[in-house]
Amino acid sequence: MSATITPVDASGPDTAPTPVSRLRRFVRPGAALLSGFLLFLSFPPRPLWWLALPAFALLGWTLRGRRLRAGFGLGYLAGLGFLLPLLVWTGEEVGAGPWLALAAVEALFVAAAGLGIAAVSRLPWWPFFAAGVWILAEGARARVPFGGFPWGKVAFGQADGLFLPLAAVGGTPVLGFAVALCGFGLYEAYRRFRAWRATGAVPRGPLAAAALSVLVPVTGALAALPLVDDSAEDGTATVAAVQGNVPRLGLDFNAQRRAVLDNHVARTRELAQAVKEGREPQPDFVLWPENSSDIDPYANADAADVIDGAVRAIGVPTVIGAVVTPETGKLRNTLIEWDPERGPVATYDKRHVQPFGEYIPMRSFVRIFNSNVDRVARDFGAGTKVGVFDLAGTKVGLATCYEAAFDWAVRDTVTHGAQLITVPSNNATFGRSEMTYQQLAMSRVRAVEHSRSVVVPVTSGVSAIIRPDGEIVAQTKMFTPDVLVEKVPLRSSQTPATRLGTLPEALLAVLAAAGLGWATARAVRARRTPAA
Template sequence: MADETGWPRRTPRRDEITEILPVVGDDDTGALTVAADDEGIDGQTDLEHDIGDPPDARTRGATEEASRDARTAPRATALLAGAVRMGLSRLGSVILAWLRTVLLSSLPRLGKATLRRSPRLAAALGAGALLRASFPSVNWWWAAVVAFALLSWVLTRPATTVAGGFGYGYLCGLSFYLSLLPWIGTLVGAVPLVALVALCAVFPGIFGLSAVVVRRLPGWPIWFALLWAVQEWLKCTVPFGGFPWGVVAQGQTDGPFLPLARLGGVPLLSTAIVLIGCSVTAIALEIVSWWRRGPRIASGSGAPADAGPPPAVVLPGLCICVVLLLSIIVWPQARRSGIGSGNDPSVTAAAVQGNVPRLGFDFNAQRLAVLRNHVRETLRLADDIRAGVAPQPQFVVWPEDATEIDPLLNSDAAQQITAAADAIRAPILVGALTDVPGTNAGKPAYRNTVIVWNPRTGAADRHDKQIVQPFGEYLPWRGFFRHLTALADMASNIVPGESTGVVRAAGIPIGVATCWEVVFDRALRESVRNGAQVLTVPANNANFNQTMSEQQLAFSKIRAVENDRYVIVASNTGISAVIAPDGRELARTQFFVPTYLDTQVRLKTTLTPAGRWGPAGQGLLVVSGAAALLVAVRHNRWFPRLNRRRFRSVDESDAPSAGSGDDKSSGAGEPEVLLGETGHQTAPEDDTPPEEGGRHSAGRHRGAT
């Protein structure tokens, strides 16, 4: 019974229930509740309302059930996470135990195998170390040639298999990148460094694998060099937009082959160095082979020396001569551009290095102090100009992130920059971090911008950085990498912008590549194609050390030669420099010192072959390398055999089926007619090994790798 409100007077006892109610849940069928409710009497199970109960009772029951679910959801999630962690821990323990068992059981065999391969292992590791020695700050450019001579010797050994080629290439890559990039470990720790090195070493491993495939082709030094061009292109493309750091050309800024960048840019310069190293190995191997077989020919047991094919030293020697000839042809043009011959107009440009309070990720914690440092150094330059110590510049370049405060929104920052521009009486290219309009305040987004700041009038033209740095300016897969390092949350959220790569200051078209952009071929090439007459590289190296700054400066030298332009590098901590079109440093600063550069540069309008046809040249190298790999696979007969069928005559329908004994005897004495790859009738291939009288013009000897 219920009163006028519809609520039951009391909860009936079990012995009073005379009607059987279906237990189907909390709905309008009048089901018995499964679990005791908090409002039950003495812990007894309550009866659910019947159809006549008021709607608010049903609503309250649903609300209470939802609140119970909400209270238990975090607990269930925590239990699930704990179970997952425990399962992963157990799985890891099982894997470690299995690895320990496998290693202990295979240690003797592994030791013997390592001992047999020790010369090749040492050569691969030494090749990586020598390749690193060609880079700043060692700058032994010739070490790269020796490195590829050693690596190609390893990859051409008959005992080196395809899998071994990948392994030796990977070891070379580990040795190279681990010694090239230690400055990353000092900044973010060992785990990100090891992960990056392990990933980068995959690409030399791919080269080693491919090189073993093509080594049986005539002229293998050429194919090795082309395959290296393929792996460099691949590494500059994937993943996350690529990582061009460590291309062979980066270590050739002090070498005699740098002018080749004027012809084909970084891809041609890298390919040329690899070609020289591999050609040296080919010549050395042929000399050793000739020395070993010389006594037999001299004793009269062999054919006359002039009866065989041309010596194998001809092609590699020709390759070296071609590279040297091209370098000699291009060098005078680069040299004339570097010394300023011609009628190109000259202007005075300044670069300000204001310094930061401290190095590391937290250098911008005192954002106002960084801005004041650059304003102060610009005012000092203005005082020197008035005193006649320094010439009056037409424009001034500040580094990337000279102000972390958006001057387009913050009036105090804008006022200080305007004061500096008024004092210097020239526009300033200000590196600033600007807000992206319309973004969420909880997840702000920024753009890395270079703003032309004119005296009195303020902001004018701008360049928004188009190639942003993964793991530095933005973090891909942020949720995943947060579990690997606590530094994941320190990564910014900088988005790429739209820009032509050119800004105009004082009527001069100036190309801009902001820090990370300079390592990519396309950045400053597009600036030059869009009319830039001088190039600038505003950089922020406060996160790194001097070794990194030296390596980055090498890219600016290559861009100067590649595009036939003067390059002005402005870094907040160093190294700032002015680079001539032949790659020479006209002026440079010390690291971590507040100072400025003020010098004359020439405005140039010519387009180099690399600027005109650079992408096409790289495409040709990549396609040629890929084609050589496919030809080698076909040459080695690694493609599945094509289905061949016999031409049957019309009256051959009654012939015995294939594989019968009669079929084998009936075909005796007549050559089998096959359908070749082109669809024409061909004679059957001779698969008899050479030692049994057959010949393999395109196949490989049994037992070869």
């Protein structure tokens, strides 16, 4: 008598993937994308700064305990969820290719942060190490490649936030660290709460880590409030910011360079008439935007004459944004101090020119993918000197447009004596996108970081005047000719952030490196320990 053995069907109902199990595979990738998108929503023009906290809490849940490869992939998805919508303006006039390429490259830094956060997530006090890793990745993104691209630093979404005073303590790195730490801490607190519900007990160490991850940044922000001071240490100055507007949107606005110049001349003359009639106060100085004269006034006598006439009409020093075109060599994006009696008396050449905008790296290679690179027919060169103009006795620090995103470019002006900062900008290339609001938020953070009034004259909007506490006291509408005239406080004292410079960022990088080193040592020890 023989027995028949019936093999078990491996594809039977007990082992076959169910629709639910299939969907579970997409939960963490979906959460990673959502965390990045929530971070995007926390940025201006939306006043939703607090969304950065659930964004980091969700990212913490997504990455905690993951393998390094999974951390990298999930981090990359978070980066795309954040940067694709944040940077969509970069394709406003040149198509989707440059936008997608930029977001894809910059998301690699978020992917690296995801890998690092996954690595440190099993450590005690992991939220502190994870926040340090995030800031380390931001620091790298702000420096490489091509001088870096710090747009989208977490700090730049916090101009209306609870943590903003921390910018005066340690600049954008400390502000961003506090936001990330609080978000990770909220997730850890939730995780410990669930553990308590399940077991009735929570170890004191992990509970303290969760509590302090939330309490330290909140308490620090409250303690830093006295640093946010908008009193007038050195008196006040009445400043005028001119927004002349451009004839049309897009890359071809420069085709009507004379119209742009004439617009700014006309607004300045209108201001002079309003002052004469007593409708506006006499400004101490006037600020024009970047590219307000794309006709070189040194090479074109007609441009120089109309500028000189407008400056003489208003009767005070005026800063002109010009493109200077030497016969040989590279172009210069230059700010010119124009005196009503002596004409041009000082210049500042933009020190951090924009790659793929003001100059084209790897031109022949990039042309393969996008012929728009040839619109930049002649590259701009970078200046070397820090920009501080003495305008009627007020020392005004100069950071031209893109430079406002770089910590060093703004700080240099304050350490060289600036009592007020101006950020002349040209956003006409990016249409009615969110770019101008994102850049304005940077200037608000810089105001608190260095305790200085900040004036942002823009060709097409939004121009604004900001007090040292980050409050906007006057602003224009997009693509609307206008002039802002306001009395602002002047200050000369330096905040801890100004005095410390890159030291806080370096210390946070050391924290991140310590966490990564500890996690690596634990992993090596675990591999060498034989299984029981």
